[in-house]
Every structure is written in structure tokens, then in C-alpha cells.
Amino acid sequence: MQPAEKPRPNIAVLPLPPPKPPRIYRLESLDTLVQVPGRVLRIYPAARPVYERLSSPAWVxxxxxxxxxxxxxxxxxxxxxxxxxxxxxxxxxxxxxxxxxxxxxxxxxxxxxxxxxxxxxxxxxxxxxxxxxxxxxxxxxxxxxxxxxxxxxxxxxxxxMAPPVIAPDGRHFVCGNSDVLARFEPSGLQLWSLDEGAVRLLWERQTEWGCTQPRWLDNKTILFEQDFFEKGDVDTRVVRLKVVP
Structure with a gap:
């Protein structure tokens, strides 16, 4: 014989609130770069220890x-x-x-x-x-x-807009600038090519967020400190962006 069930106490069960992601992941404007003709460049969070192991030129x-x-x-x-x-x-x-x-x-x-x-x-x-x-x-x-x-x-x-940071293969360089607080200078990113030694601008985008000290992870991808203005102050995260197709 099964034991008789005991009556359960009459306790109201309140539903749990939905999980609230960290603030940085709710700022969708930080996750894409303005559309380059035919495509959108996506920006991903990156590990700061990896960024800090990458070299930065002396002139930056x-x-x-x-x-x-x-x-x-x-x-x-x-x-x-x-x-x-x-x-x-x-x-x-x-x-x-x-x-x-x-x-x-x-x-x-x-x-x-x-x-x-x-x-x-x-x-x-x-x-x-x-x-x-x-x-x-x-x-x-x-x-x-x-x-x-x-x-x-x-x-x-x-x-x-900023000092050049040259890719390891010498075929491209990027310029990243950040002035999200004073706004005397444009914030954003430029990609340049070096075709037979001639400097040519491939694209540039001015952004609401800043790009500080970009560093090449490989010949196509950079990591940089992304500065953004939030609640009266400037915050920063390390991100990854593929700039060369």
C-alpha cells in the first residue's frame, strides 16, 4: 500500500524575475560597426590578458x-x-x-x-x-x-585620425581614436591599405564609442579598448573586430 499523501502547506510560490544580463551586453550599439558597403562588422568581447600580450607601436x-x-x-x-x-x-x-x-x-x-x-x-x-x-x-x-x-x-x-598600427604582414594599418568625453576630435576607426607602398584609405567610420590602442591579433583581426559614455562617465571593455575580409 502507498503511504497516504500529507496535505501540502498553502504557500504562494512567486515566479522568479527573468535573468538580467550585465549592463554591457544590453548596449547593442557597441556590438556592431556601422555598415561597410555590403556587410556589417560585428564586435565581440575579448580577453584582456590576450590583448595585453599583443604589442603596440612605440609611437602610439x-x-x-x-x-x-x-x-x-x-x-x-x-x-x-x-x-x-x-x-x-x-x-x-x-x-x-x-x-x-x-x-x-x-x-x-x-x-x-x-x-x-x-x-x-x-x-x-x-x-x-x-x-x-x-x-x-x-x-x-x-x-x-x-x-x-x-x-x-x-x-x-x-x-x-590617429597614429597608424601596422599589420604583421605590412599590407594594412588601422587608426583608432577615442574622444568620447570632450569630443574635440572624431572617435572611430580607419582601415588603410599599402598597395606597392602607396597609402590608400579603404574605409573609415566615426562612432559614438571610442577605439583606443588597437593591436593586431593576426593579419585580419584587431583587439582594442572600446570606450563608451555611460551614466556620466567613460567605461571601457576589450573587444575583437575582424577588419580585413
């Missing part, structure tokens, strides 16, 4: 860790003197003028203007990039700025 400055460190970055004249000391005779400064001497074109002269208004401009020599046969400059404006490549053969100028 890290985020300042403190206000004091950020102030020290403003003395770019001292930094330029250090860089020019290793540049050789084809790159030098005399007063306000930066001289660059291409091998197959007239000398390029870039003159600083220290005006206290929107006409203010200063050209800072950063590095010679033998992999792509370019000089890299940082251009400082009254508010914000940009980066400039000067071809070491032809003197051709190419404006970038």
Missing part, C-alpha cells in the same frame, strides 16, 4: 594614468627634440619650421603658428616608419588635432 601613446602624466604630454617640444635626435639628416627643425627631405621631391616645410585663436597650429615630429616609408607627425590645433603621414619619397601628405 598609452592613456595617461594621472592628471600629472597628462600635463607632461603637453610638453611635446621636448618630446620632439628626443625624436629628432634619432631621425637623421632628412628630418630637422629650425625654429618654428620643421624640415622633411623626401628622396624624390622638394623639401617639405611645415611652420608652427602659435596664435592664441583658431589659427593656432603646431607640427610635432614623432617617428620615421620604415615599414611603410613614411614620416609620422602629430598636428596640434587650438582645440584637438590629427596625425599626418609624409611620404619619404614623394612628400605626399596623408591625414589620419
Amino acid at each position: 601613446a598609452a592613456k595617461p594614468a594621472s592628471a600629472e602624466e597628462e600635463d607632461s604630454f603637453l610638453d611635446f617640444a621636448a618630446e620632439e627634440r628626443r625624436h629628432l635626435a634619432k631621425a637623421g639628416p632628412r628630418a630637422l627643425r629650425t625654429g618654428r619650421v620643421l624640415h622633411l627631405r623626401p628622396t624624390a621631391a622638394p623639401e617639405v616645410r611645415l611652420t608652427n603658428n602659435p596664435a592664441e585663436d583658431e589659427h593656432n597650429i603646431a607640427y610635432e615630429y614623432l617617428a620615421a616608419l620604415p615599414e611603410i616609408r613614411q614620416w609620422l607627425l602629430s598636428v596640434h590645433l587650438y582645440e584637438g588635432g590629427y596625425y599626418l603621414l609624409i611620404d619619404q619619397r614623394t612628400g605626399k601628405r596623408t591625414q589620419l
Whole structure:
């Protein structure tokens, strides 16, 4: 014989609330890049230890860790003197003028203007990039700025939103910038190709989120710190993006 069932106490069972994913996974705008013709680039979370094992070029400055460190970055004249000391005779400064001497074109002269208004401009020599046969400059404006490549053969100028980070095979480079707080400069990403040494922009996208210090995982994929503005502050996560098909 089966034992008699005992009456169950009359206890109301409340349904559990649906699981709430972490906030970052609810921000769908961070998971795709604006459509490139014919396709959408998807962005995936990545492991920070993997990102930190990847190399970053010396000319890509890290985020300042403190206000004091950020102030020290403003003395770019001292930094330029250090860089020019290793540049050789084809790159030098005399007063306000930066001289660059291409091998197959007239000398390029870039003159600083220290005006206290929107006409203010200063050209800072950063590095010679033998992999792509370019000089890299940082251009400082009254508010914000940009980066400039000067071809070491032809003197051709190419404006970038950020310093280039070159793929291991030397066929592409990316530029990623982040200014989601002040918005003096565009935030986003550029992909460039190097066809027979010629620099060519394949695509660029300005975004609501920032791309800080992109690093190549392989010849097609980058990892970077994705900065986004949330609840009055800037937050960051490490992500992975395949930029070359």
C-alpha cells in the first residue's frame, strides 16, 4: 500500500524575475560597426590578458594614468627634440619650421603658428616608419588635432585620425581614436591599405564609442579598448573586430 499523501502547506510560490544580463551586453550599439558597403562588422568581447600580450607601436601613446602624466604630454617640444635626435639628416627643425627631405621631391616645410585663436597650429615630429616609408607627425590645433603621414619619397601628405598600427604582414594599418568625453576630435576607426607602398584609405567610420590602442591579433583581426559614455562617465571593455575580409 502507498503511504497516504500529507496535505501540502498553502504557500504562494512567486515566479522568479527573468535573468538580467550585465549592463554591457544590453548596449547593442557597441556590438556592431556601422555598415561597410555590403556587410556589417560585428564586435565581440575579448580577453584582456590576450590583448595585453599583443604589442603596440612605440609611437602610439598609452592613456595617461594621472592628471600629472597628462600635463607632461603637453610638453611635446621636448618630446620632439628626443625624436629628432634619432631621425637623421632628412628630418630637422629650425625654429618654428620643421624640415622633411623626401628622396624624390622638394623639401617639405611645415611652420608652427602659435596664435592664441583658431589659427593656432603646431607640427610635432614623432617617428620615421620604415615599414611603410613614411614620416609620422602629430598636428596640434587650438582645440584637438590629427596625425599626418609624409611620404619619404614623394612628400605626399596623408591625414589620419590617429597614429597608424601596422599589420604583421605590412599590407594594412588601422587608426583608432577615442574622444568620447570632450569630443574635440572624431572617435572611430580607419582601415588603410599599402598597395606597392602607396597609402590608400579603404574605409573609415566615426562612432559614438571610442577605439583606443588597437593591436593586431593576426593579419585580419584587431583587439582594442572600446570606450563608451555611460551614466556620466567613460567605461571601457576589450573587444575583437575582424577588419580585413
